[in-house]
């Protein structure tokens with residue numbers, strides 16, 4: 508007997524998460540120098556982290572022997588002030604993925620359903636299946652979430668709806684009006700988790716106002732992360748904002764020290780560095796224009812994106828991906844998102860985008 512057979516069927520059925528290939532792994536596999544590899548595969552901030560965060564991290568190294576503050580008080584206070592919410596409305600996570608998982612563990616169980624879109628972020632099915640609940644996939648419309656389809660998919664067993672806005676890996680955005688009207692239609696037994704990992708990359712007009720809707724909707728959970736525009740992906744810190752009663756449930760299943768001390772101080776310093784976020788936004792706008800102009804020049808179709816990545820269509824995505832790897836360029840295959848003809852590339856520095864486009868051009872000849 509294999510011991511794996513002792514795990515519940517719903518655990519055995521989980522397809523493991525496929526992340527972006529680490530630079531060190533490609534260097535080993537292809538015999539390349541790490542310095543010659545360009546990674547545009549995980550939507551990381553090409554500017555790195557805020558210099559203020561870096562100083563805070565260096566200052567905090569000496570305290571590593573101590574347990575972190577399990578309530579992330581200083582960070583909580585800063586988030587509460589920035590977003591004009593109460594301390595009790597905030598839950599911190601080991602990355603915002605942790606918030607998704609805490610919501611699933613608090614509100615889902617075997618026999619109930621979670622709804623998410625086709626081509627939506629891969630972590631939604633993972634956290635749903637991990638607690639034995641049933642995932643219900645709503646077909647996308649032109650790669651975007653179909654909110655009417657979501658409403659039709661609701662049953663008495665539905666407890667949680669996951670919506671990424673913008674969505675990864677499609678980069679599509681739902682309008683604020685459509686989202687708000689959708690939440691208004693939800694029956695009382697359904698919570699919605701609005702994943703806003705890329706909100707910092709939206710222009711002023713598109714930026715989410717959902718935190719302001721919490722006074723109207725107590726079944727809304729908004730998740731944010733420090734992994735993308737704030738450049739702290741390696742430290743793992745994110746948060747959710749929600750009604751205090753909902754936060755109370757997530758905190759009951761949260762590990763007491765899920766956010767480490769270094770992550771807490773780095774996030775706190777980052778939150779105060781508006782200049783760094785503004786530079787990250789500007790660099791992303793420029794890099795996105797560079798990539799999409801490159802695709803047009805190469806005659807490649809792409810899905811217009813509101814985030815810091817863009818999915819583009821090629822004849823043989825798996826072969827092109829392999830050839831990009833051989834040339835030291837890491838992008839993300841998205842066949843596991845039911846997009847077998849697409850590859851997703853993250854917006855990098857000017858030189859990284861240029862290298863990617865140059866290699867791609869030679870492969871298409």
Ligand SMILES: *Cc1c(COP(=O)(O)O)cnc(C)c1O
Nearest residue numbers: 602603604628675704732734745
């Ligand atoms: C990258 C991403 C996240 C962030 O994950 P972290 O755990 O915060 O690093 C969350 N949601 C979506 C849709 C993402 O693409």
